[in-house]
Amino acid sequence: xxxxxxxxxxxxTLVDARVLVPTDAPGVYGRSAGFESVVEGLEGLVLRAGAxxxxxxxxxxxxxxxxxxxxxxxxxxxxxxxGSVHTFAGxxxxxxxxxxxxxxxxxxxxxxxxxxxxxxxxxxxPLYPTCAGTLPAGxxxxxxxxxxxRHEPSEDPFRMQAFRQHDYVALDGPDEARRxxxxxxxxxxxxxxxxxxEVEAVAANDPFFGRAGRLLAASQRTQxxxxxxxxxxxxxxxxxxxxxxxxHLDHFALTFGIATxxxxxxxxxxxxxxxxxxxxxxxxxxxxxxxxxxAAVRSALWP
Amino acid sequence: xxxxEERIRAVLAAHARMPxxxxxxxxTADLYAAGMxxxxxVNVMLxxxxxxxxxxxxxxxxxxxxxxxxxxxxxxxxxxGA
Numbered sequence: 001x002x003x004x005x006x007x008x009x010x011x012x013t014l015v016d017a018r019v020l021v022p023t024d025a026p027g028v029y030g031r032s033a034g035f036e037s038v039v040e041g042l043e044g045l046v047l048r049a050g051a052x053x054x055x056x057x058x059x060x061x062x063x064x065x066x067x068x069x070x071x072x073x074x075x076x077x078x079x080x081x082x083g084s085v086h087t088f089a090g091x092x093x094x095x096x097x098x099x100x101x102x103x104x105x106x107x108x109x110x111x112x113x114x115x116x117x118x119x120x121x122x123x124x125x126p127l128y129p130t131c132a133g134t135l136p137a138g139x140x141x142x143x144x145x146x147x148x149x150r151h152e153p154s155e156d157p158f159r160m161q162a163f164r165q166h167d168y169v170a171l172d173g174p175d176e177a178r179r180x181x182x183x184x185x186x187x188x189x190x191x192x193x194x195x196x197x198e199v200e201a202v203a204a205n206d207p208f209f210g211r212a213g214r215l216l217a218a219s220q221r222t223q224x225x226x227x228x229x230x231x232x233x234x235x236x237x238x239x240x241x242x243x244x245x246x247x248h249l250d251h252f253a254l255t256f257g258i259a260t261x262x263x264x265x266x267x268x269x270x271x272x273x274x275x276x277x278x279x280x281x282x283x284x285x286x287x288x289x290x291x292x293x294x295a296a297v298r299s300a301l302w303p
Numbered sequence: 304x305x306x307x308e309e310r311i312r313a314v315l316a317a318h319a320r321m322p323x324x325x326x327x328x329x330x331t332a333d334l335y336a337a338g339m340x341x342x343x344x345v346n347v348m349l350x351x352x353x354x355x356x357x358x359x360x361x362x363x364x365x366x367x368x369x370x371x372x373x374x375x376x377x378x379x380x381x382x383x384g385a
Contacts, residue, residue, distance in 0.1 A: 076342065212345040214364040219341040222366045 003155040006234035010284055011157045017288040026153040027161040034290050038279045039164065041301030043145065046166045046273050049191050055141045055168070060126040062147035062162075063117035068129050071255050074121050077208050077216065083119030083149040086112035119149035123165040124270045128252040131171050137261040139172025141180070145275075157280055158233070158240050164275040170268065171253070173260050177267035181227075181245045184271030188229050188243045191273075194300045197281055199229040199242060225249070233284050242278050245271045307355075311375050314354055315339075318346040330373040335366070344369045351375060357382045 003011070014020040021030030031039075063085060069075070075082065086109065088098065094111055101108035120126060123146045131140060145166040152159050170180035185201050192199050204226045205217035220226055225247045230239035246269060252258065253266040260266050286293040308330070315325040321338040328337055339347070347369055352358055357379065359368065368378050 073342070211359075211364065212349060214361065215345055215348055215366070215369075216341055218364055219344070219366045 004234070004236035006236035007156045007158070010234070010280075011155060013288055014157060014280075014283060019283065019288055020157060025161065026155055027159060029157075029160065035279060035283075038282060038290055038301065039275050042273070042275050042278055043166060044303075045191060045301060047143070049187050050143060050168055053141065055143050057143050058127065058130075060120070060123075060144065060146055062120050062149065064120045064126040066114065066116050066118055068126060069118040069121075071129070072125050073251065073255070074125070077206065077213065078121070078150075079209050081121065081150040081152065081207070083121075083151055085115040085117050085119060087115045089113045120146065121148060121150060123148055123272065124167045124169050127169060128171075128258065128268065129256045132257045134259045134263070135171055135261055135266055139170060139176055139260065139266070142169045142171070143167065144169060158277055160276060163277070165272045166275055167270045167272040169270045171258055171266050172268075173264065174249075174267040177269040178247060181247055181269040181271055185227060185229065185243075185245050188245075188271060188273065192229060192231070192242060192278070195278070195282060195297050196285055196294060197231050197242065197278070199231045200239070201227050201245075202230055202239075204228040204241065204244070223247075231281055233281060240277060240281065241274065242281055243271065243273050245269070307376060307379060308372060310354055311351070311372055311379070314347060314350045315372070318350045319343050325372075328372070330376075331371050334369065334371055339369075341366075347375075351379070355379060355383065 011020070015022055019032045019035050021032070023029065088095065088111070090098070090111060098108050098111055123144050127142060127144055131142075143166070146164065147162060148165055149162050152161060168180070168184055170177045172180070189199050189201065203221050203224050205220045206226060208214070208216040208220075227245045228241035229243040229245075230241050232239045248268045248270075250265045250267055252268045258266040258268070282290075282293070282297070286297060290298070312325050315321075315334070319325060319334060319339045320343045321328075321334065323337060328334070335344075344366070348359060348364075359378070359382070363378050363382075367374060369375060
């Protein structure tokens, strides 16, 4: 995948400054202590932005059960983005054959078998099956944060294969779930504004697979089920989504059996902060050394 | 076009997964309002393409194209040159 000159320059600047440490896999990076301190500052800022209302917190590892993955509908919509975990379950003879294949540079993965987990494609997906049953009156608000994987190898630093999201999720009635999402769009835009990032809320669609996906994408846009907060990073590229606000309607609630207190099928929505993307946008806007960022940005991140 | 309509309705009966079925709906009834989901509409689209041996061009891959029996028929008439 080709990358614009501006993105190539940004990548070179961050790699030269050892802020990003490239690996053999495109879009898979080590991060410097400085980069991580920005992510930690963002996590704190995001938590403070939601601290005026009660919210549950849960952290899942970056894998989710294969059963949950199968039920989620992700495979129908994004087969090209998935990450499946495989392992070895053979005997000593097949182990020797596997090592011999590696040694001779042949394909060695044919003998692997699927493990019972997949890489997590979206940080909120492991949450929904754990909320099966009847919600309390007033629904539930849950914040989740963690690593996601999407198979999109690229030299564009804004398109990583492994990245972090911090999500605020609502499980509630249809109107409440929609309000949660729309309220967080305002909160998210204001948070990013404090960091010197001007954003615009735009209707968006997920990269659904194939021709059928075009219909799904068009449908998602028409219904404004997905909005993104986008920022212009450079003049070579379209604006980059830093936050994503999603109405799932009753998709996850029907799939995993989640009902409101009055017995109706619940609706869910989420608002996600792209922690690595926001950090990259800050590095692009204010320079590769966070110690030299504007005082207002620094005090917002590290009060 | 009666035959075309019957074939469209057969596809909807098999793929639209509407709780009340397709029989009770008139030609202009909103299929999404009758419970057809976006994912079901994709299956309808693929099955219509199969049934009529056509391929919907990009500009017709919209929610409206599959919103009613008559909307599907109008799109098909255009593709079949009827």
